[in-house]
Amino acid sequence: MLTSLYVRHFAVVEAAEVSFGPGLTVVSGETGAGKSLLVDALMLLTGARADSTMIRAGSDRAELAAEFDLADLPDAQAWLRREELDEDGSCQLRRVLRAEGSSRAWINGRPANTRQLGDLAAMLIEIHGQHEHQALLSRPHQLALLDAYAGHDELLGEVRRQSEQWHELDRRLHKLSGGEDRELRLELLRHELAELEQWALPPAELVELEANHKRLANADRLAEGSAGVVELLDGEGEFALRRALGRAHAELGKLAAMDDRLAPWLELLDNAGIQLGEAADGLGRYAQDVDLDPAGYTALDQHLSHLHALSRRHRLPPEALHEKLLALRAEHADLEGAGDALEQLSGQLQRLQQDYARTADLLSQSRTTAATRLGEEVSALMGELGMAGGILRVELAPTPTDEPDAQGRERCELLVSANPGQPPRPLRKVASGGELARISLAIEVATLGKDSIGSMIFDEVDSGIGGAVAEVVGQKLRALGSRRQVLCVTHLPQVAAQGHAHLRVSKQSDGDTTRTRIEQLDAAGRRDELARMLGGVEITRETRAHAKQMLDRAQTA
Structure with a gap:
């Protein structure tokens, strides 16, 4: 109001x-x-x-x-x-x-x-x-x-409820049947599942695959580069780090013999020498063990190429393809076992x-x-x-349609x-x-x-x-x-x-x-206003009496 x-x-x-x-x-x-x-x-x-x-x-x-x-x-x-x-x-x-x-x-x-x-x-x-x-x-x-x-409140409510239930069942039936043709959908699912099961990987395995691909793609440079670093650390050259460190250690040892306050720094140089040696040994082994596997690199490259192709086809990032695989597996399982469910839903829809x-x-x-x-x-x-x-x-x-309508058939x-x-x-x-x-x-x-x-x-x-x-x-x-x-x-x-x-x-x-x-307007104001509406410019006593009579009759009716 x-x-x-x-x-x-x-x-x-x-x-x-x-x-x-x-x-x-x-x-x-x-x-x-x-x-x-x-x-x-x-x-x-x-x-x-x-x-x-x-x-x-x-x-x-x-x-x-x-x-x-x-x-x-x-x-x-x-x-x-x-x-x-x-x-x-x-x-x-x-x-x-x-x-x-x-x-x-x-x-x-x-x-x-x-x-x-x-x-x-x-x-x-x-x-x-x-x-x-x-x-x-x-x-x-x-x-x-x-x-x-x-x-029609109750009857219309029942019509609306039955219409909504029918449309919900129809949506479920349509989804379960796979759309226009169940067999065509099943065939498409089998094809897509075969590809995804061959190439799609869980996120952790995909990260590992990309790392291996990157390593094999750069194997030559990794082997050559790590060997060069070994030469800088512990090579035969005059400016190799272990040689320079050895000279520094010998000189500081002489000075520490004169002042034992230098002993801590001498100990640090000892530790640095040990760490340099371990780094040089480790890098040397890495340079010798770098896998120059052209066949392995080719296989990994093909795997990534298939993943990117599937990514474009499904309009998903590569890391989301495994979730897509799981979803399609579930849909395929539903459709494979949908015969009984479809028959049951069709019966419910008809009733x-x-x-x-x-x-x-x-x-x-x-x-x-x-x-x-x-x-x-x-x-x-x-x-x-x-x-x-x-x-x-x-x-x-x-x-215009035969489908159940929430407002009825007209x-x-x-x-x-x-x-x-x-x-x-x-x-x-x-x-x-x-x-x-x-x-x-x-x-x-x-x-x-x-x-x-x-x-x-x-x-x-x-x-x-x-x-x-x-x-x-x-x-x-x-x-x-x-x-x-x-x-x-x-x-x-x-x-x-x-x-x-x-x-x-x-x-x-x-x-x-x-x-x-x-x-x-109050009562008197209403009487005067009705008199104006009845009598125009000149309002007489008779006009007011007529207005009062109209009001009294209307208000007591």
């Missing part, structure tokens, strides 16, 4: 905050006062395209905010949780329009885009007005409305499709009955609302004819805004707000009517308000008298600037 609306620097409104309660709230005011600004603000908060011309002259931005109570709107609460935008059961939508044309939006203080605004607002508010977008024009919403009208067909047939039969009943009720209400001879027909068309389209002799056309193609608003009202009254929308807005629903029809429209809106929150912008006293609450919009000017004021 909408609890408050705040607008600042929006059109001719400098700043206004309006509180809303349950039931029917009517909005009235003189022509041009800005009655529809509340609807425009709510439209923008539902994600409608922003227009910088809506910003008050002289201001650089306009700010809009609305608060909603979600106590009776579980779908909206669930959506907020999924989007991680929930906030203790309440909801605030905020949008700022900037003069340069940009806009920003927030949900519960967190940045949001207009798509998110629209998705959430579709569960919070429904706007019925001349040429305005509304959820009722959506075919999925029309089907949901028919199901709500017929009380589930039969169960779905029985449940979907029950749903189809109930929808057909409900569609006729809803069409008759709405057609009768259209006559009461000043569209004598108008009809509504609920058309059900089969889905789709819904509301067809209307507002005047006698005209063929029914889709509701979404009805051109007249006034007729569309009244048709929407008739549908909502017939279904008594059985959809999940929390608040309904009717903008100029009484356009082009008057007298007894206007009073009927007001009574229907009040009846609707007993089940849902309803906001109605009106210029007719017969409608305004039926409201549980009344807002008056007035325009004030000091010669330089114009401001719009929105105020909640």
